[in-house]
Amino acid sequence: MRLARFLIFFLGAALAPLLLFSCADASEVGVNYGRLGNDLLDPESVVQLLMDNGITMVRMYDTNSTVLNAMANTGIKVMVMMPNGNIADAARSRSYALDWVRRNVAAYLPDTEINGLAVGNEVFEQAKNLTSKLLPAMINVQAALAKLGLDDAVKVTTPVAFDALREPSFPPSGARFRDDIAQSVMKPMLQFLQQTGSYLTINPYPFLALAKEPQNITLEFALGSYEPGVPDPNSGHVYHSLLDAMRDATFFAIENLTEPHMQTMASGSNAGQTDTVWTETGWPSRGQVNLGKKPPRDAETSSKADTIECPPATVANAKAYNNYVINRVLSGDTGTPRYPYIDMDVYIFALFNENEKGDGADDAERYFGLFYPDGTKVYDFDFQGTDAK
Ligand SMILES: *[C@@H]1O[C@H](CO)[C@@H](O)[C@H](O)[C@H]1NC(C)=O
Numbered sequence: 001m002r003l004a005r006f007l008i009f010f011l012g013a014a015l016a017p018l019l020l021f022s023c024a025d026a027s028e029v030g031v032n033y034g035r036l037g038n039d040l041l042d043p044e045s046v047v048q049l050l051m052d053n054g055i056t057m058v059r060m061y062d063t064n065s066t067v068l069n070a071m072a073n074t075g076i077k078v079m080v081m082m083p084n085g086n087i088a089d090a091a092r093s094r095s096y097a098l099d100w101v102r103r104n105v106a107a108y109l110p111d112t113e114i115n116g117l118a119v120g121n122e123v124f125e126q127a128k129n130l131t132s133k134l135l136p137a138m139i140n141v142q143a144a145l146a147k148l149g150l151d152d153a154v155k156v157t158t159p160v161a162f163d164a165l166r167e168p169s170f171p172p173s174g175a176r177f178r179d180d181i182a183q184s185v186m187k188p189m190l191q192f193l194q195q196t197g198s199y200l201t202i203n204p205y206p207f208l209a210l211a212k213e214p215q216n217i218t219l220e221f222a223l224g225s226y227e228p229g230v231p232d233p234n235s236g237h238v239y240h241s242l243l244d245a246m247r248d249a250t251f252f253a254i255e256n257l258t259e260p261h262m263q264t265m266a267s268g269s270n271a272g273q274t275d276t277v278w279t280e281t282g283w284p285s286r287g288q289v290n291l292g293k294k295p296p297r298d299a300e301t302s303s304k305a306d307t308i309e310c311p312p313a314t315v316a317n318a319k320a321y322n323n324y325v326i327n328r329v330l331s332g333d334t335g336t337p338r339y340p341y342i343d344m345d346v347y348i349f350a351l352f353n354e355n356e357k358g359d360g361a362d363d364a365e366r367y368f369g370l371f372y373p374d375g376t377k378v379y380d381f382d383f384q385g386t387d388a389k
Pocket residue numbers: 042043064065066067
């Protein structure tokens with residue numbers, strides 16, 4: 001199987017133009033349904049909103065039963081999450097993991113099309129003390145799914161903040177996972193993901209990179225269309241899009257930790273399966289960020305000194321970036337300089353502006369939404385491709 005996929009990849013590279021269509025078909029763009037707002041539409045109306053807008057893939061931050069029941073029989077694919085707070089128990093006890101999976105995942109299948117189970121969220125950033133428990137928890141959750149016969153339908157993964165790469169992450173060819181997690185966690189986790197037919201999930205935010213290094217990154221690069229491009233001196237690739245630079249940085253970091261046969265994880269199979277999924281990317285339409293923190297969902301207190309006014313957080317830029325991401329997927333132009341024919345499954349962050357998120361110096365966290373809480377669009381976008389350029 002591995003060998004076959006490896007061969008398909010190289011064959012795919014040779015016959016690339018012929019395969020473009022099947023590759024394009026494999027990519028999908030969805031949304032993150034964050035619910036940290038006290039004024040959001042009820043779940044039934046949200047499901048209607050998703051269907052009206054042709055959104056067929058959703059990531060949740062929990063396993064709320066009202067939401068999961070509302071998604072039933074809609075054809076919407078749902079990635080659910082075991083909160084960070086359950087990881088220690090899931091790592092400790094197989095029976096805890098089995099019980100949790102029964103109640104929070106199995107109970108909703110097959111009516112609700114749960115296709116992914118994230119074990120925690122950005123653990124290396126948001127719950128550092130769980131780092132050593134993460135993979136044991138994923139293994140126990142995987143065993144629970146297997147026991148229930150659901151391991152083909154539901155893939156186990158864990159969304160990793162882009163900060164899992166050490167700095168600098170440019171040029172991409174030099175990118176590596178941070179030393180504190182590379183050998184101890186990422187290497188065995190990549191093996192686990194490969195063995196289970198799952199995928200690595202990463203949250204890249206060109207907006208945050210731009211906010212952090214405005215002197216080194218142009219707005220056009222962060223928005224995905226910088227001419228003449230930025231060369232990677234080692235690989236010779238030229239990057240016009242920071243998102244693609246971040247994707248290739250991730251692939252190079254994976255490859256540094258994996259055996260050659262596992263590098264199909266990074267290259268994608270070109271046979272319809274995607275092995276790295278971008279679980280969060282997005283751009284706020286207003287607000288400011290506090291660079292002393294790890295955005296976007298960290299609830300520590302903020303330090304005024306690190307706060308910058310954030311000129312890039314505008315409606316025009318949010319519209320440009322999110323449309324760029326959506327149109328990349330819809331047009332099938334999903335490759336990177338290193339892997340020109342790779343798929344790109346991506347979840348835009350986020351569905352709604354959420355008024356219970358970062359405040360004051362971090363209020364940009366509230367304004368990542370594609371929609372206002374009442375379901376009207378913050379700006380124009382089109383998940384169905386009827387307006388795609
Ligand atoms: C699930 O979501 C519904 C609708 O927003 C909410 O009323 C309910 O309290 C949530 N349940 C839990 C356990 O959080």
